[in-house]
Amino acid sequence: AQSVTQPDIHITVSEGASLELRCNYSYGATPYLFWYVQSPGQGLQLLLKYFSGDTLVQGIKGFEAEFKRSQSSFNLRKPSVHWSDAAEYFCAVAPAEYSGAGSYQLTFGKGTKLSVIP
């Protein structure tokens, strides 16, 4: 079974500083990878996703993530954080093999809460 680890529970950065949120996965083959963001009391919004091809993926709100197969990682980055980026971020993985029997099963990490100092 796949698993996702987000080693940082809480990160605090200053506005304008760069950001990197870590995500490591455990899966026997190449997975599909996702990053979602959740503002307090809200649902999850998709930031970006990786299925195949270029390992550097661009997303919304200026975020990007890089898939590194050798490290089983899919870290999320942003060069300059804005106060509105304060939220909780979730990495998720799904198996890339589509069996045709239904839907993919997403496995989520426990999330990283980002605080931004003005």
Next chain:
Amino acid sequence: SQTIHQWPATLVQPVGSPLSLECTVEGTSNPNLYWYRQAAGRGLQLLFYSVGIGQISSEVPQNLSASRPQDRQFILSSKKLLLSDSGFYLCAWSRGGSTDTQYFGPGTRLTVL
């Protein structure tokens, strides 16, 4: 464009009372539908998913049940709520097929007292 709705947004219920949470999707047909629960410090747990009307798969044994009476409607129910049912319930949809992506609703905050 597609839109996903959940209601109610907030609910406070006594232990032992019934529950019905509703999720509807607009702008697509035959979506895959999902119910997740998010408890404090425990991440997101998939409860149920459905690939069609009347087709429900349960991921964990529990006090809850799900139904899909219409193509774009997904309902989460309980006959008798437990304290442990408190949490944030999220509904999601996806198109299915290869390169599937799940899109989430705004959620329902359930507090069982």
